[in-house]
Amino acid sequence: MLLSVTAVFQSACSNRDRIQKLSVLILSIVFFLSCSLKAAEKTVETGNRLVYLDQDDPYYVSQHFPKLTTPQWYGDPSVKAVCVLAIDDMRDVQKYETYLRPILERLKEINGNAGVSIMTCRVKPEDPHLQKWIQEGVSIEVHTYDHPCPLLKDRDFEKAKGTVDRCVDLLNEIPHSQPVAYRMPCCDSLNTVSPRFFTEIFNSQSSKGNFLQIDTSVFHVFTDKDPELPKEYVVDPDGQGRIEKYVPVDRGFVNTIFNYPYPYPISRLCWEFSCVTPSDWSAQHRQKPMNPLTVRDWTAVLDATVVKQGTFNLVFHPHGWISNEQVIKLIDHATVKHGAAVQFLSFREVLERMNQHLLAGQPLRNQQGADNGVRLLDLNSDGFMDVVIGNQSVQKTRIWNPAQNSWVESEFPTQLVTKPAADGTQSIRSRFGILNHQVVLFTLTADESNAWRFDGKNWIEDDALLAGLPAGEQSLFILKQGIDQGVRLRDLNHDGQCELIVSNPDQQSVFTWSEKNSNWQRLAWSLPQETLLVDAKGQDAGLRFVDINEDGYEDALFSNESCYSLHLFKSIDEGWKQLFNKQRKDADEVPAISRNGTNNGAWFHSKHLWVQNEDTAKLKHLVAGKSFEELMELQGPQPKSPSAALKTIQVKPGFHVELVAAEPLVQDPVAFDWGPDGKLWVTEMADYPLGVDETGKFAGRVRYLEDTDGDGQYDKSTLFLEGLGYPTGVMAWRKGAIVTTAPEVFYAEDTDGDGKADLRESLYTGFGEGNQQ
Numbered sequence: 001m002l003l004s005v006t007a008v009f010q011s012a013c014s015n016r017d018r019i020q021k022l023s024v025l026i027l028s029i030v031f032f033l034s035c036s037l038k039a040a041e042k043t044v045e046t047g048n049r050l051v052y053l054d055q056d057d058p059y060y061v062s063q064h065f066p067k068l069t070t071p072q073w074y075g076d077p078s079v080k081a082v083c084v085l086a087i088d089d090m091r092d093v094q095k096y097e098t099y100l101r102p103i104l105e106r107l108k109e110i111n112g113n114a115g116v117s118i119m120t121c122r123v124k125p126e127d128p129h130l131q132k133w134i135q136e137g138v139s140i141e142v143h144t145y146d147h148p149c150p151l152l153k154d155r156d157f158e159k160a161k162g163t164v165d166r167c168v169d170l171l172n173e174i175p176h177s178q179p180v181a182y183r184m185p186c187c188d189s190l191n192t193v194s195p196r197f198f199t200e201i202f203n204s205q206s207s208k209g210n211f212l213q214i215d216t217s218v219f220h221v222f223t224d225k226d227p228e229l230p231k232e233y234v235v236d237p238d239g240q241g242r243i244e245k246y247v248p249v250d251r252g253f254v255n256t257i258f259n260y261p262y263p264y265p266i267s268r269l270c271w272e273f274s275c276v277t278p279s280d281w282s283a284q285h286r287q288k289p290m291n292p293l294t295v296r297d298w299t300a301v302l303d304a305t306v307v308k309q310g311t312f313n314l315v316f317h318p319h320g321w322i323s324n325e326q327v328i329k330l331i332d333h334a335t336v337k338h339g340a341a342v343q344f345l346s347f348r349e350v351l352e353r354m355n356q357h358l359l360a361g362q363p364l365r366n367q368q369g370a371d372n373g374v375r376l377l378d379l380n381s382d383g384f385m386d387v388v389i390g391n392q393s394v395q396k397t398r399i400w401n402p403a404q405n406s407w408v409e410s411e412f413p414t415q416l417v418t419k420p421a422a423d424g425t426q427s428i429r430s431r432f433g434i435l436n437h438q439v440v441l442f443t444l445t446a447d448e449s450n451a452w453r454f455d456g457k458n459w460i461e462d463d464a465l466l467a468g469l470p471a472g473e474q475s476l477f478i479l480k481q482g483i484d485q486g487v488r489l490r491d492l493n494h495d496g497q498c499e500l501i502v503s504n505p506d507q508q509s510v511f512t513w514s515e516k517n518s519n520w521q522r523l524a525w526s527l528p529q530e531t532l533l534v535d536a537k538g539q540d541a542g543l544r545f546v547d548i549n550e551d552g553y554e555d556a557l558f559s560n561e562s563c564y565s566l567h568l569f570k571s572i573d574e575g576w577k578q579l580f581n582k583q584r585k586d587a588d589e590v591p592a593i594s595r596n597g598t599n600n601g602a603w604f605h606s607k608h609l610w611v612q613n614e615d616t617a618k619l620k621h622l623v624a625g626k627s628f629e630e631l632m633e634l635q636g637p638q639p640k641s642p643s644a645a646l647k648t649i650q651v652k653p654g655f656h657v658e659l660v661a662a663e664p665l666v667q668d669p670v671a672f673d674w675g676p677d678g679k680l681w682v683t684e685m686a687d688y689p690l691g692v693d694e695t696g697k698f699a700g701r702v703r704y705l706e707d708t709d710g711d712g713q714y715d716k717s718t719l720f721l722e723g724l725g726y727p728t729g730v731m732a733w734r735k736g737a738i739v740t741t742a743p744e745v746f747y748a749e750d751t752d753g754d755g756k757a758d759l760r761e762s763l764y765t766g767f768g769e770g771n772q773q
Helices: 002-012 016-043 070-074 093-111 128-136 157-171 195-202 280-286 292-308 324-341 347-358 628-633 642-647
Strands: 081-090 116-120 139-142 219-221 256-258 264-266 270-272 311-316 342-344 374-377 386-390 395-401 406-411 430-435 438-444 449-454 459-461 487-490 499-504 507-514 519-522 543-546 555-559 563-571 575-583 602-605 608-611 624-627 669-674 680-684 700-706 716-724 729-733 736-741 744-749 759-765
Touching (some): 070 347, 081 324, 081 347, 093 342, 128 139, 280 292, 280 311, 292 311, 624 628, 700 736
Parallel strands (some): 669 729
Antiparallel strands (some): 264 270, 680 700
């Protein structure tokens, strides 16, 4: 292709028109190559794009994660963005009425509805003013009863759950109102959000059976990494990040996601509507309260949200940090610049539209608050979220068509969750993964063993995907007698294909898919010893897959209340190599990922393991953390390479050091001497200090090194003597060497030319055998 371009160029130099054509040709070639490279990148995309379905991480989304745009759930494709104005901390109804009234009236002027949500601590349910708000379109939402900051503190988990449940139950007593959303106290200023909250509090029910469906506690940040956004939206004139500057880094703030302004599910039961950065608190923390720059930057965030077709969820307070007039300026900007393309809704209205237009009337949580078998995933790899519904009543697949702004429905082949138990709880019976660049689905129970693949339009039953999996007593089950068996699909070596893992106290295996043989093949290795995905009760045992050393492979980090270990993935042929394995009673260097079968509040963010729970509240930034670099260093000091070791030697001017020998030619050297023939004699104390395997067995050695090619470096090593007790010295002498090894000094010689000593003569004896050093 390059030769062709050169030939065209040479023949076109004298003709401007032909040169212009050549330019078009070259640009076309560049464009073609660019597209080819992008296609190549896509073909080697990791097969782990669906693992979030099995995790409890609130921060898994990123700029390149499939989008859930406003047209997908609002119900009107002309609406590009939704704005939720959600004010915090309500206790005094009259104070909030005074502050909100101008805002409510302005919203009603726009469309007759005051779409505002009030995150509430405590009110009197019978207060008549609440009914006035509700009739105007306001929703009353949950912010805890006592406003603890942080929620998880004082080593009292039940107290934390109690203040949430008490608020949920109180607000459910308000006539004509049912709260649907929650915001964590102080989530804009401190690290108060925790995966432990979602798995152990949000996903449960109150004692009265009430529950919520939306969280709005994670903060979203636009940056200049998104090429779709105009630079002026995300970069200040001085070059600093226009929005990033508001993140309170002085408080070690990590409650953030970046360049993903869309709702997304957490732990299968919770919608996360991330908040915009800055809140009024983080704005006044950086600059003075009621600063006009805050409104200026809010409008930039809103404009960016319209470009991305996302959601704008504002955190503000009536505490003197921002005025109601400034909030109205934001509303006016949205109305003047974007018109009806931006709609102001309450969280109650948001949930109603999500359930109706996105989920076809099937919410994430069923009437008992349990898993309703609804999953969001990009089935056809077009960059947009699709929906599958698999419960007792409905089995449906919904594919988003971005060109038509519409949903295309087809059947879904199975139930993702079990039938509801008496208490309404349900268990997961199916797992998703990636094989042969297609989404695959496995249902493995005592009653059903099936596999399907999605061909881009429909689910195709394909039991050939079960080929090679064990049968009989060794059969694999996703769910057995209601207990999670630790079956997961994970792309360990990032080749685009998921491995199938089973990890419980009775089964530990890893299977890889053979494209050549079209079956699963059990690998010679399994998960690292003493690590488990689930315990005997099917609960979280503390194992996470994450690329700690950033080599592109899935390392295994295991940490619970008893022990912790790190294992680095080497290859699909070798599996993992242990870096360290320690008992917590002996050291406490890595925060526990799970504790007594529950999520201990662990997640991975900014190349760190973070943990936030009721035990971390007294730490500097409310979190326990360990960077990936610190985790790697826990293996202890590592030997340097020969070249690295050479660089550490310092000599006087005029001298230099050369490397003549290194491992594996010589190991554990303690003394050496040159013979007249150029051989380098070396004693090795391989048994120091307690003998082989700490049994006292001697393993000292004497060897000699030779330079066979005359390049000045030794390249041949011959073992002369072995099984010596802590040898400390050697001297070349006659046809052999004198060796010191207490209590004896002896002479050894090779008399038959095989390189090994066969003559040994004691010269002196009686030396003390104390400290071998």
